[in-house]
Amino acid sequence: MTEANIAKKNSGTLVKDEPIQYVNELTTLNLGPTHPATHGIFQNVLTMDGEKIIAGEQTVGYIHRAFEKIAERRPFYQITTLTDRMNYCSSPINNMGWHMTVEKLLGVEVPKRAQYIRVIMMELARIADHIVCNGILGVDTGAFTGFLYIYEYREKIYEIYEEMCGARLTTNMGRVGGMERDLSKEAIRKINDFLTTFPPILKEFERLFNRNRIFMDRTIGVGGISAERAMSYGFTGPNLRAAGVDYDVRVMNPYSSYEDFKFDIPVGQHGDTYDRFMVRNEEIWQSLSIIEQALKNLPEGPHFADAPEYYLPPKQEVYRSMEALIYHFKIVMGEIDAPVGEVYHAVEGGNGELGFYLISDGGRTPYRLHFRRPCFIYYQAYPEMCVGSTISDAIVTMSSLNVIAGELDA
Amino acid sequence: MLNNQSVAEEIVKKFGDDVYDFEEPFGLLTLTTTREQIIPMLEYLKNHSEFKIGFLTDITGVHFPDTTPATEYCVVYHLHSFIHNFRVRIKVFLAEADLHIPTASEVYASANWMERETFDFFGIIFDGHPNLVRILNMEEMDYHPMRREYPLEDATREDKIDALFGR
Numbered sequence: 001m002t003e004a005n006i007a008k009k010n011s012g013t014l015v016k017d018e019p020i021q022y023v024n025e026l027t028t029l030n031l032g033p034t035h036p037a038t039h040g041i042f043q044n045v046l047t048m049d050g051e052k053i054i055a056g057e058q059t060v061g062y063i064h065r066a067f068e069k070i071a072e073r074r075p076f077y078q079i080t081t082l083t084d085r086m087n088y089c090s091s092p093i094n095n096m097g098w099h100m101t102v103e104k105l106l107g108v109e110v111p112k113r114a115q116y117i118r119v120i121m122m123e124l125a126r127i128a129d130h131i132v133c134n135g136i137l138g139v140d141t142g143a144f145t146g147f148l149y150i151y152e153y154r155e156k157i158y159e160i161y162e163e164m165c166g167a168r169l170t171t172n173m174g175r176v177g178g179m180e181r182d183l184s185k186e187a188i189r190k191i192n193d194f195l196t197t198f199p200p201i202l203k204e205f206e207r208l209f210n211r212n213r214i215f216m217d218r219t220i221g222v223g224g225i226s227a228e229r230a231m232s233y234g235f236t237g238p239n240l241r242a243a244g245v246d247y248d249v250r251v252m253n254p255y256s257s258y259e260d261f262k263f264d265i266p267v268g269q270h271g272d273t274y275d276r277f278m279v280r281n282e283e284i285w286q287s288l289s290i291i292e293q294a295l296k297n298l299p300e301g302p303h304f305a306d307a308p309e310y311y312l313p314p315k316q317e318v319y320r321s322m323e324a325l326i327y328h329f330k331i332v333m334g335e336i337d338a339p340v341g342e343v344y345h346a347v348e349g350g351n352g353e354l355g356f357y358l359i360s361d362g363g364r365t366p367y368r369l370h371f372r373r374p375c376f377i378y379y380q381a382y383p384e385m386c387v388g389s390t391i392s393d394a395i396v397t398m399s400s401l402n403v404i405a406g407e408l409d410a
Numbered sequence: 411m412l413n414n415q416s417v418a419e420e421i422v423k424k425f426g427d428d429v430y431d432f433e434e435p436f437g438l439l440t441l442t443t444t445r446e447q448i449i450p451m452l453e454y455l456k457n458h459s460e461f462k463i464g465f466l467t468d469i470t471g472v473h474f475p476d477t478t479p480a481t482e483y484c485v486v487y488h489l490h491s492f493i494h495n496f497r498v499r500i501k502v503f504l505a506e507a508d509l510h511i512p513t514a515s516e517v518y519a520s521a522n523w524m525e526r527e528t529f530d531f532f533g534i535i536f537d538g539h540p541n542l543v544r545i546l547n548m549e550e551m552d553y554h555p556m557r558r559e560y561p562l563e564d565a566t567r568e569d570k571i572d573a574l575f576g577r
Binding site for chain 2: 060061064066068069070072073104229231232233234245247252253341342343344346353355357359367368370372376377378379380381409410
């Protein structure tokens with residue numbers, strides 16, 4: 001750039017037929033693929049004018065594991081383990097969403113008690129997801145303390161999972177037709193313990209961030225997106241609600257008796273990083289209230305549907321009864337055919353509408369299974385959200401978007 | 411509140427013979443259209459004064475190798491109206507010899523990556539797409555892996571016979 005051009009720029013006069021001139025030479029900067037602040041393996045190729053981002057492009061697909069292809073060769077139960085590994089911060093939601101899709105196809109009625117237990121588990125998963133996202137957002141703005149406070153409670157949630165199914169990260173507590181086990185006394189004790197000990201910590205976490213001058217300076221007006229653009233980009237979940245659209249699958253298309261519970265949909269106004277943080281925080285409170293209601297009104301009855309051909313029988317039954325042994329064998333070997341059909345079922349995942357589009361041709365495996373992964377769809381808005389800002393803003397924008405690599409690539 | 415019947419009637423009134431195969435699997439209105447009409451239809455549903463079906467939930471592809479050659483590939487659009495809480499599924503069938511369909515990325519920004527994914531996995535070419543390159547697989551790949559002719563397991567391996575695994 002010549003000196004004359006700089007003078008023109010500084011004097012504020014624009015020469016129309018000249019291409020845009022930049023003060024500095026443009027730099028190409030790779031943010032990622034592996035960098036502590038990118039929270040996963042995705043590369044952002046940013047074009048920088050000095051400290052300002054003027055363009056960006058992402059490369060994804062670093063951990064693509066071909067889940068949709070694998071699913072074409074697996075019986076319905078075995079696909080559960082694929083869904084675990086998509087949004088690994090809230091795997092129970094993915095599992096239950098998948099089971100509900102299959103139940104819709106098979107026409108299995110799930111008893112109320114199982115539905116309530118599912119709600120409890122899904123809301124715990126949502127809390128864990130939001131804890132990770134908000135805690136790490138704090139770390140990315142330089143506040144490690146909040147993360148230390150709150151991360152312990154994600155551990156407590158994992159202990160509840162452990163009580164329910166023995167696994168912590170790759171949970172498999174759900175079954176087609178209900179839950180594997182009923183809520184044990186110990187599990188109820190742990191959930192109640194969580195409900196009493198977590199709120200004070202969450203309050204403290206809020207005190208640390210919500211009116212913190214540094215945090216507000218770093219997040220307000222950063223990475224904003226309008227409601228209209230967010231809709232066009234296919235945002236769902238907290239990211240869309242932060243932009244001011246009160247769309248929540250739990251309210252609009254209730255599944256698993258969400259219609260029985262009273263809760264609010266928190267919405268933001270500007271769609272910026274601060275709003276996303278606040279919406280997630282408020283959602284944790286709502287989830288806590290849902291769990292409380294579900295525990296209080298937990299119906300009596302069985303925790304699985306009367307559908308022996310689909311519900312994996314309890315192991316004790318398998319040892320004692322011939323029918324259970326036969327069904328156990330048939331289910332485990334994937335001998336059971338599903339009816340012909342085409343299902344779309346959506347659940348509110350940690351990041352938004354997680355949809356399962358399943359085409360069954362009457363075989364024991366899906367003919368085609370497509371996951372509508374919220375991360376994958378909204379991550380393409382990321383360059384638009386950070387153009388004009390600096391690298392430090394781009395970092396907090398990314399962590400507040402809650403992009404999970406497993407869900408992005410599938 | 412919208413219902414399937416009224417929306418289907420309106421669409422038939424506007425598009426006539428270009429929409430057919432109306433279905434309601436599990437209550438979701440499903441219809442088929444031609445590739446010439448898909449973009450006008452998406453725009454029509456989005457800008458309709460009453461429907462306001464303005465959210466693109468998903469675009470994906472399906473491969474049906476066992477049907478007639480003219481309907482071997484299918485592009486599936488899921489749309490959603492937040493105002494009426496109404497979902498609709500639109501299908502477009504394509505022949506393998508002519509895998510072209512106009513892009514929806516002018517109507518919905520989210521269509522960009524969804525179409526790239528569909529191209530990546532099925533080789534369906536979205537005409538007018540700003541950046542139609544592979545997104546999840548590597549660039550050097552010369553086939554489209556979600557097509558049914560590519561089996562999941564390596565066909566040359568003899569220790570992985572399907573019969574041994576109950577398949």
